[in-house]
Amino acid sequence: MKIGILGLGLIGGSLGYDLRSQGHYVLGVSRRDSTCQRAIALGSIDEASCNLSLLAAADIVFICTPIGLIVPQFKQLINHLSAATIVTDVGSVKAPIVKALAPLWENFVGGHPMAGTTDSGIEAAQRNLFVGRPYVLTPDATTPTTAIAILEEIVRSLGANIYYCQPEQHDRAVSWISHLPVMVSGSLIAACMGETDPQVLQLAKNLASTGFRDTSRVGGGNPELGVMMAQYNRQALLRSLQQYRHNLDEFINLIEQENWAALEQKFQSNQKVRPEFVE
């Protein structure tokens, strides 16, 4: 199969490696010619261009640009495609993208491979990035079953675990387990910096260990990524933040009231349910 990849970063580049090793012929498009050349040299793609017209030959196209570029790039891309071409994206928020693109292209299926590293760009791309990782697909009732079946077969060949859901369900789920943690963790670092005694602040920095390291990790990461989550998943994230604030207030109230039995029960419940999320 001829497979197009628009956007040769971590996800696009990694897809290229795996799809080529499955015997597909991979066409890559990047805005920068240097990225095109590098992707070919690394063996991530077979053929490259800065021009979207290269993708006219593709049976299926993965849009792997930063999330803000998915919709505008898609609108240019479809001028070059035949109606039978399947288009999918890898954006980390689904409702706004599906809402914008599904009405424009019958063979569009929203997708989100939940794989990544802290690095980005073609140099960070790696083989087998998707093995054992979740890959969400969000077709709607009007999506042709053939398009879904073809995409599913390709995703399965990456070794990913496929989940089907509505775009809104995806966005609410990731607001809980991905976007809310970033805001919670970011508020922790910001709060510590509010300590007014410089000696205590310095001592806190000296004593910080694994507990602080883990809880503050995602809140001290890539600023653009944090803003992107809030921007594109604003509604679901605000809902999660309000629920979080409510739970935080409950913790504060229990501590103010010295209700240690109820506080212990909360921690016991946390300890019991956490393994249902992560090992």
Added chain:
Amino acid sequence: MKIGILGLGLIGGSLGYDLRSQGHYVLGVSRRDSTCQRAIALGSIDEASCNLSLLAAADIVFICTPIGLIVPQFKQLINHLSAATIVTDVGSVKAPIVKALAPLWENFVGGHPMAGTTDSGIEAAQRNLFVGRPYVLTPDATTPTTAIAILEEIVRSLGANIYYCQPEQHDRAVSWISHLPVMVSGSLIAACMGETDPQVLQLAKNLASTGFRDTSRVGGGNPELGVMMAQYNRQALLRSLQQYRHNLDEFINLIEQENWAALEQKFQSNQKVRPEFVE
């Protein structure tokens, strides 16, 4: 030197290993005879008893019981000691302990080795647990300098990094980097469980990855430990929690107002300061 250890768990047992390897003679006291026998068999201590009178021969005693037992055990212990004996504790909160014990014993120096594992008990004890880890000492203006010097030399021999501060400064610092993260992380797990759509909740569990794993880790840990932090460091923790709530509200407001520039600035500041706490 003859060194006594009261409480043969992770910290007491690990101290025993290192102090014996420094050539000290280590006397251990535990409430359980089986723990005494096990600590000797493992080579953590030289001599053991369930009776506090064993510690009468010690030049210095480390109280390594759970935090709630430090004050009552100390009050029994000093009946057996000569006035020259130095006493220190390893409790993770310092102000209430120092306030209770310093007036009762001239040669008392509060301490807190910031080392640990998720396991507990004598079986979890290990050699070199304190190497490169912070060890806080909280003497006051009336503490004899000889007692401080002797304790400092022993702590230094463990390979720990020593920090001196007031008990209240210690408690405020650990409320930021140890106790607040537990409440922040605990509220995250509790908030997620508030999702009312069972399909979204199940999807969130399926999609949870490293971000959720790290941010939720300390909030899904030992319930007794979480309650203990709140109970013994209540005042400093509440102060940190109020500051945290204020910062959380700022994040929420920026997202509500779609003030992406200010939100990005917050994340940029976080990314910049976090390495001052942890690598």
